[in-house]
Amino acid sequence: MSIENPEQLAGLMAIGKIVADTLQLMKKHVKPGITTRELDRIGADYLKKFGAKSAPQITYGYPEVTCISINDEAAHGIPGNRVIQQGDLVKIDVSAELNGYFADAAITVGVPPLTRRQKRFIQAAQEALDVAIEAAVAGQPVNAIGKAAEQHTKRQGFRVISELTAHGVGLALHEPPTIPHVYHPRFNQKLTNGLVVTVEPHITTGRGRLFTEDNGWVLRTTDGKPAANFEHTIVITQGKPLIVTA
Numbered sequence: 001m002s003i004e005n006p007e008q009l010a011g012l013m014a015i016g017k018i019v020a021d022t023l024q025l026m027k028k029h030v031k032p033g034i035t036t037r038e039l040d041r042i043g044a045d046y047l048k049k050f051g052a053k054s055a056p057q058i059t060y061g062y063p064e065v066t067c068i069s070i071n072d073e074a075a076h077g078i079p080g081n082r083v084i085q086q087g088d089l090v091k092i093d094v095s096a097e098l099n100g101y102f103a104d105a106a107i108t109v110g111v112p113p114l115t116r117r118q119k120r121f122i123q124a125a126q127e128a129l130d131v132a133i134e135a136a137v138a139g140q141p142v143n144a145i146g147k148a149a150e151q152h153t154k155r156q157g158f159r160v161i162s163e164l165t166a167h168g169v170g171l172a173l174h175e176p177p178t179i180p181h182v183y184h185p186r187f188n189q190k191l192t193n194g195l196v197v198t199v200e201p202h203i204t205t206g207r208g209r210l211f212t213e214d215n216g217w218v219l220r221t222t223d224g225k226p227a228a229n230f231e232h233t234i235v236i237t238q239g240k241p242l243i244v245t246a
Helices: 006-028 036-049 055-060 116-135 143-155
Strands: 067-070 073-075 089-098 101-110 166-168 175-179 196-199 202-204 210-212 219-221 227-229 232-235
Touching: 006 036, 006 089, 006 101, 006 232, 036 067, 036 089, 055 089, 073 089, 073 202, 073 227, 089 116, 089 227, 101 116, 101 227, 116 143, 116 196, 116 202, 116 227, 116 232, 175 196
Parallel strands: none
Antiparallel strands: 067 073, 067 089, 073 219, 089 101, 101 232, 166 175, 166 196, 196 232, 202 227, 210 219
């Protein structure tokens, strides 16, 4: 969607705050011994408190409320009986709807103790998001976002998972445009003022290829290497983007 009036912006910001607060609440409970289902329930209860609904549930029939992916699970991890352990890299992805507006965000949480390389890997994922958001300016091409994320990630010694892209959002969970996080010359359409999109580079220490598990949801790296990801929903402006899920 593109923001056309203050009412739309207010509706988007309302669900953006709920998504952001849900993520931070779930982050506080990431610790050894908790199951991913218990963590998902914490998020589900918080969304319900504000009348928000799980976007993947209502859009695609996803079996749980949030996506919780661990280590080599890059995305769409289904909460269940898995117990979180020391050293795990836990990706939490919350997307939700309220009053017809959608927002989407994600974080990676490392469970101490972590190695120096794990800490650097998580930091690189956060920085990939930051530089990609900085590149998301009205008048710039869509591929400027992927170029920024890819270049920074390579400099850190890691790789962007090219199969996982960002997207428009706002009145539905997934809208045009598709936004790669690597540079593709053909994605040269201009970003426009008011456009609402996600930015969500997924990075890995390995080759960056994925396969889908038999359940049809979970995306896992083919080489078993860990993945990390941070995501925000943003509104494109003539200058610094407005982060809806800050």
